[in-house]
Amino acid sequence: MRVIEANGLGKTYGSTVALRGFNLSIDSGRILGLIGPNGAGKSTALNAILGLTSYQGSLKVLGRDPWTDRDRLMQDVCFIADVAVLPRWLRVSQALDFVAGVHPRFNRAKAEDYLARTNIRRKSRVRELSKGMVVQLHLALIMSIDARLLVLDEPTLGLDVLFRKQFYDSLLNDYFDGSRTILVTTHQVEEVQHVLTDLMFIDRGQIVLSSSMEALEQRYHEVMVLSPQLPAARALKPIQEREFFGRSVLLFDGVDRQQLLPLGDVRTPGIADLLVALVGNKIGSQATANPDFRGARA
Amino acid sequence: MNATSDILSDIPAESHAAAPATISFGQRFYWSVRREVWENGSIYIAPAVVAGLILIGLLIAIAHFGLHKDSIDFAGGGANNHMRGVYDFPAMFLMVTSFVVAFFYCLDALYGERRDRSILFWKSLPVSDFASILAKMTIPVLIIPMVTFAITMVTQALILLLGGAVALGSGLPANALGLQDPLLPASVMLLYHLIIVHGLWFAPLYGWLLLVSAFAPRVPLLWAVLPPAGIVVVEKIAFNTTYFATMLKYRFNSGPGGAGTAAKSLHALSWHDAGIFLVSPGMLIGLVVAAAFLAGAMRLRRSHGPL
Numbered sequence: 175m176r177v178i179e180a181n182g183l184g185k186t187y188g189s190t191v192a193l194r195g196f197n198l199s200i201d202s203g204r205i206l207g208l209i210g211p212n213g214a215g216k217s218t219a220l221n222a223i224l225g226l227t228s229y230q231g232s233l234k235v236l237g238r239d240p241w242t243d244r245d246r247l248m249q250d251v252c253f254i255a256d257v258a259v260l261p262r263w264l265r266v267s268q269a270l271d272f273v274a275g276v277h278p279r280f281n282r283a284k285a286e287d288y289l290a291r292t293n294i295r296r297k298s299r300v301r302e303l304s305k306g307m308v309v310q311l312h313l314a315l316i317m318s319i320d321a322r323l324l325v326l327d328e329p330t331l332g333l334d335v336l337f338r339k340q341f342y343d344s345l346l347n348d349y350f351d352g353s354r355t356i357l358v359t360t361h362q363v364e365e366v367q368h369v370l371t372d373l374m375f376i377d378r379g380q381i382v383l384s385s386s387m388e389a390l391e392q393r394y395h396e397v398m399v400l401s402p403q404l405p406a407a408r409a410l411k412p413i414q415e416r417e418f419f420g421r422s423v424l425l426f427d428g429v430d431r432q433q434l435l436p437l438g439d440v441r442t443p444g445i446a447d448l449l450v451a452l453v454g455n456k457i458g459s460q461a462t463a464n465p466d467f468r469g470a471r472a
Numbered sequence: 473m474n475a476t477s478d479i480l481s482d483i484p485a486e487s488h489a490a491a492p493a494t495i496s497f498g499q500r501f502y503w504s505v506r507r508e509v510w511e512n513g514s515i516y517i518a519p520a521v522v523a524g525l526i527l528i529g530l531l532i533a534i535a536h537f538g539l540h541k542d543s544i545d546f547a548g549g550g551a552n553n554h555m556r557g558v559y560d561f562p563a564m565f566l567m568v569t570s571f572v573v574a575f576f577y578c579l580d581a582l583y584g585e586r587r588d589r590s591i592l593f594w595k596s597l598p599v600s601d602f603a604s605i606l607a608k609m610t611i612p613v614l615i616i617p618m619v620t621f622a623i624t625m626v627t628q629a630l631i632l633l634l635g636g637a638v639a640l641g642s643g644l645p646a647n648a649l650g651l652q653d654p655l656l657p658a659s660v661m662l663l664y665h666l667i668i669v670h671g672l673w674f675a676p677l678y679g680w681l682l683l684v685s686a687f688a689p690r691v692p693l694l695w696a697v698l699p700p701a702g703i704v705v706v707e708k709i710a711f712n713t714t715y716f717a718t719m720l721k722y723r724f725n726s727g728p729g730g731a732g733t734a735a736k737s738l739h740a741l742s743w744h745d746a747g748i749f750l751v752s753p754g755m756l757i758g759l760v761v762a763a764a765f766l767a768g769a770m771r772l773r774r775s776h777g778p779l
Contacts, residue, residue, distance in 0.1 A: 226595065226777060227777070245599075245600040248599075255595075258589070260593055261585070261588060262588060264510070268510050272503055276503050278598075
């Protein structure tokens with residue numbers, strides 16, 4: 175079942191193009207990470223998918239047009255748009271009452287059960303909770319909704335590493351079941367690397383990379399090359415070269431693993447390194463006076 | 473293949489086919505109204521505090537001057553009217569209080585949720601903008617008038633008990649505080665006045681305030697007040713007319729006998745007049761204008777994100 179299908183999605187604010195020719199298609203049971211630098215258009219894409227903003231192009235979420243059919247769509251779609259959007263005056267018990275009152279797919283017992291594992295008291299107001307507890311509360315509410323698509327926009331921003339780890343653990347262990355779909359954006363890319371099934375890089379409103387994690391692991395390789403092998407490695411045209419503790423780390427796109435093995439340690443690159451290689455080069459070429467550091471070294 | 477894939481295959485897919493309980497528009501509307509009351513305690517706290525102050529003031533007045541002095545005739549009516557003011561004064565004071573509460577409630581209703589970004593939470597739930605806006609409009613039109621009515625009734629009953637007790641204690645007839653007044657019809661009239669004048673007649677004002685609240689990038693109070701004031705000034709300078717100002721004055725100073733003279737009209741108003749007022753052109757036009765403002769507020773809420 176196709177959960178999200180976007181074709182040529184576009185959005186402009188005045189003269190600023192936030193999104194251009196954005197194509198996306200996710201089937202159910204996937205966890206897609208939408209990764210990109212600030213202002214790349216991630217939030218615009220998510221807002222369009224959630225029916226929070228109008229758009230050009232065609233977009234179907236669970237077979238519905240999110241802008242015109244938003245009220246119905248929200249029964250099957252859940253989102254955490256940002257950390258700390260729970261109103262500060264709301265009591266924990268009121269949050270449970272309200273969501274139970276308006277959402278047909280909310281399982282109150284599940285939310286109570288999840289909250290029982292935290293230090294959150296039913297009587298507390300959101301303003302009395304720590305930032306981490308607010309996220310726990312929000313997650314307890316959202317995870318107890320039997321939605322088909324969950325959208326998370328920077329869900330762990332500003333949380334310490336323990337809460338971030340716990341957040342994704344809960345999501346995977348208590349929520350994700352193979353028939354749901356999760357779409358997540360975050361800057362803490364290393365932490366979601368093993369959570370995702372699919373990855374998409376977006377930069378300046380356009381898609382730079384779109385791939386499943388398996389295909390990614392087949393396609394990109396990172397090799398820690400010893401200096402004698404460097405010329406041979408460079409001949410295979412790495413897309414990026416960087417220094418790591420005095421050793422050269424080269425990133426290859428579409429070079430066969432067998433070919434790389436003799437050159438040094440072959441690994442799967444981290445999402446962050448890949449992002450820097452594919453997106454950061456353009457930014458780097460503008461920001462630093464080092465347009466072609468491969469050439470400069472050679 | 474990464475860790476997720478294992479989890480993916482381990483956990484059997486939960487069936488989404490199980491039909492969830494359907495939730496009606498009415499239920500969503502009900503919870504939306506409750507959520508407004510949770511957030512805005514001032515709806516009942518402010519009038520309750522004012523009622524408390526009135527009672528304390530009255531107690532001090534009685535202790536100080538005794539019951540038969542004119543000094544507790546707040547309304548300053550003639551000899552006939554001697555004690556009636558003791559009832560009407562709290563009613564008027566509470567009406568003014570709840571009007572102020574309703575004014576500031578509307579001004580913040582849609583601005584506040586954008587400012588604290590909680591609109592993103594409310595929008596993540598299956599409650600339509602229509603239900604949300606309607607719930608917000610229900611507060612000034614229905615909830616605040618009913619709360620005001622209830623608190624006024626309790627206050628008047630306490631004054632009556634207090635007066636009766638003091639009168640008996642000082643050897644005056646128990647009806648010294650005006651027990652001869654037909655209290656029940658007066659109460660019904662008060663309720664009517666609160667809902668029809670404070671609720672429906674002022675509906676365009678609340679609609680305007682909600683529209684401003686949905687639109688204002690900051691300081692909604694200025695956005696609410698300055699444009700109408702600007703129209704009045706421009707109209708006066710450009711055309712030397714005062715149609716807009718007259719219209720505003722009509723809206724605020726009208727109603728069955730005029731909202732400004734509410735207490736007096738409460739006793740003078742007949743049911744016949746009340747019925748005619750309800751279907752008068754002024755009332756109906758006001759409701760249409762209010763609906764237009766609300767439609768605008770709804771559109772704005774749909775497309776505007778947090779500030």
